[in-house]
Amino acid sequence: MYQPIIHQTIWVAMGKQPSVELTSLGLASGTTTRTPSISGPSNECNPQPVNTDLEASSDDETPLNDEAKAILSKGRTIVVIAQLVGVQLFSSFCNGIIVIGLPAIAKALEMEAGLQLWPTSVFYLTAGSCLMLAGSLADVLGTRPLILSANILLAVSALACGLARNGGEIIAFRGLQGVANAMAVPASVSMISTSVEDGQRRNMGFSCLGFAGPLGFLLGLILGGVFVDGVGWRPAFYLVAAASFTLGLVGFWALPKNSRPHPRRSIKKQLASEIDWVGTIISTTGLVAISYALATLSASVRNIKTATTISLLVVGIATVPAFICWMAWQENTGKPALIPNSFWQNLSFTSVCIMILFSTAVINGMEVYQVQGLSALGASIRILPALITAVMINISTGYFVNRMPVVWIVLASCGLTSISPMLMAIINPRWTYWKMAFFAQLLQGISVNVLFTVGLLIISSIFPLRTQALGGAVFNTCAQLGTSIGLTITSVIADSRTAASGIADKTSPDALMTGYRAVFWALFAWMIIVLLAGVFGLRKVGKIGVKRD
Known part of the structure; x- marks a missing residue:
């Protein structure tokens, strides 16, 4: 029988990563260059935000030819995207291992109850706090050094987690994994945005980056369950270390180098003058x-x-x-x-940030339960529908995003996702998982998976080509903030409503379900906010991700 009994952070550990493209949005230039462009002179420190709400004339744009990078061939594009996806996938894989294996890890390392929150939380603390800095550094130093450094740090920290002797050590090494994630995310966004041919190829590249996080996390849950119930949790981290080291070798060979290398003195000057x-x-x-x-x-x-x-x-x-x-x-x-105030005057930019913040809050708030009486492997199997949905939605978004107005894609995805918390709000906890919770889990990730591709396609048009990594960092920061806010508010709602219930045993399924129902109705209301933000903010944005001649 399916019964929600305790708070659990499953989707919070997904480490959903952003993927960005400079797209047309009705702003495509008539030039033959494959490099995206933005309004205004290319040497401005703080360009005014592009008006993505109205059709713009190509005469108003100045191509950023001085920032152009070589477009990769089709074969090398596949290898590069696979390498970037692999880094983010295995970073999220570790999150899945931590979530599903935490009881076994806490027991093996004799962790105090007060510390058991931090192997998961410290990852997001360090990842979220380092994103802006990592994005700025990637735009100055180049994307290749940041990605390769992230590879090395992920391999070392994963190996260290497997060798950890106490709770303090694994918390510290998980913090390093968060730093590695912060280094990889904006740099990967910038590399796809600047080195992959625009149109369908780049759209699919972004969609692959979009499902790397959830796919890695859910694989970590499933395979982590196999490891925990089999050979133990430590070999799971050794697997990540070996895979990350291999990906580093692939990246060293495949990742494109900076087309305009700078002398060391020039880099120092840029670090001092171009970063806020x-x-x-x-x-x-x-x-x-x-x-x-x-x-x-x-x-x-x-x-x-x-x-x-x-x-x-x-x-x-x-x-x-x-x-x-x-x-x-x-x-x-x-x-x-860092983020000019004038950017917030752009309706598309502001609405997309609001949408991703509330969407990540909803998807993380949805997972406030776990299945009673199941092993780690049994609980992992219940996550499979979400894994399949995440992959299918991201690939479909990459394929269809340039074929229909973006507002309809967003509204359809948000409408479907809003059904998920409503189903959970009316569920009978004594029903089997497959009667209603199965369908709720199928629907819960649709909106956020679509928004991580569509939203970042829009937000990247606001930032100049030379600061695409920072653009990815801004968007992912909104998502990270949504994660923290969602978990906190849902915890407060659930605890307060459970305490206020008239049931004597506050730990009973019926008492807990009182709090959970209040949470799910709150999440349903948040999805309505996302819908409204999409209607008002994206109503004038047409097709995006269209290849230019």
Whole structure:
């Protein structure tokens, strides 16, 4: 029998990664260059956001020829995309191992109950806080060095996790895996956006990057269950280390080099002049403070009363106006700004950020239960529908995204996903998994899988070609923030409603289901917000991902 009994973070560990393309959006230039373009001169520090809501004339664009990179051949494109997908897949694979194997890991390492939250949470803490910096560095240093460094760090940290002797060690090594993920994500986005031919080939490349995260996580759950119930959890990490090392060798041979290598002195000058270091420090400080506070609150709502949590929330909130003011100063003085305030005036940019934030909050909030009485392998099998759906939706999005108006793709996906929390809100916990929860799980990931391709195709048109890695970092930061917010708010709702129920035994399935039903109705309301954001923000955006002549 299927019965939800405890909070569990399954989709949070998916590590869904962004994939971006500079697309037409009605802005395609009539030039023959394959390099995307953006309005305004290419040497501006803070270009004004492109108006993706209205059709633009090709005369208004200036191709960024000085930033052009060689387009890869079809065969090499396949190898490069496979390498990039592999890095992100095995990074998420580790997340699946941690989620499904945490009881066995905690027992083997004699971890205290208070530490058992952190092997999962620390990954997202370090990954989310390092994204902006990694994106900025990738745009200056080049994508190849960042991806290869991420490969090496992932291999070393995975091996170290397998050799960990106590809880502190595995938490530290998981933090390093988060840093590796932050290095790989924006660099992969930029490489696909700048080195792969636009049109169908690039669209499919982005869709492959889109399903790398969920596929890796779900494979980690399934194969992790096999490892945990068989030879143990440590060999699973050894497998990741070996695969990552092999991918590093492939990347060293296949990844394109910077077409315009810079001398060391030039790189130092660029690092000093082209990166908004103050803005990066402010944003990183805020993300670390808020992510840490939300992680502690998701473990227990009572932590809101602790001095540490209160202080972190105050610091995190205070960085928001500080960041806005600093962006305004940088724009007014003509200096590099991490995320210019003027970008938020663009309706498409703002709506896409809102949509991905709420969508990731919904999909992570959906997984607040686990199946009672099943082994790790048995619980993993229940995840298979989500794996199949994730792969099919991402591939379909890559194929159809340039064949119909994007607003219809987004609205259809959001409408289907909104059915998932509604089904869970009316479910009888005594029904079998296959009666209703199966269909809810099939539908729950459709919206976020579509948005990670479609949304980033739109958001990348806002950023110049030379800052595509930063664009990917911005989008993924919104997703990471949605993950933290979703888990925290759903935990608060579930705990408060369960405590307020009239059932004496607060740990009984009936008492817990009272809280869960409130969570699912809240998630349904969030999906309505996503739908409305799509209607108002993307209604004037036509087809995207169309190949230009």
